[in-house]
Amino acid sequence: MPKRVDYDQRRREIGAALLRIADTRGLQAASMREVAAEAGVSLRLVQYYFRTKDELLLAGLGYLGEELSARVERHIPRPPTPRGMVTGTLTAVLPTDAEGRRLTRTYAAYYALALAEPKLAAQHGATYPDLLERFLANQIRSAQEAGDVDAAHDPATVAAGLLALTNGLGSSVLGGQRDGAAAQAILTYHLDGLFGGSRP
Secondary structure, eight states: OOOOOOOOHHHHHHHHHHHHHHHOOOGGGHHHEEEEHHTTTTTHHHHHOSSSSHHHHHHHHHHHHHHHHHHHHHHHHHOOOOOOOOOOOOHHHSSSSHHHHHHHHHHHHHHHHHHHHHHIIIIIHHHHHHHHHHHHHHHHHHHHHHSSSTSOOOHHHHHHHHHHHHHHHHHHHHTSSOOHHHHHHHHHHHHHHHHHTTOO
């Protein structure tokens, strides 16, 4: 009797093939046929699990978000503190190792596609960054309540600035301007200023 493949598992395998293409060649190269070849399955099978390319792209983005969330979880110290949560999250976003570089390149591929396809950006492009900003803002607010961050700061604005700084540092690492350690040192400098020099 042929082995039955779990529906969600198969979707994830196809989504992983898409993300590999995004990392190495960009999403412009990610036709349904190219994804099928990368996944080692037929085009018809890809079309069975994903009716349209947009559906596949959005599923891939969701899987990418799950990978980043798992990386963030590994970078958060125990027991967690507001500064530890902010530091761990932003450190996870930095491309300081092979996994981080892969995630950053893959997100960059989605960003490049969103620039070319405004409809995709308008519908789904800001979902994960918005969630991340809100999470960081909540941690900064908690730090303010604990007296670790100046109450004069607007948490949402600070969170947006920290995320923009981290993304910019990530681009500079991928572009060869600095290495991961230098990017981490710059991020730590700004976090020290925000948290008054307190350590996670």
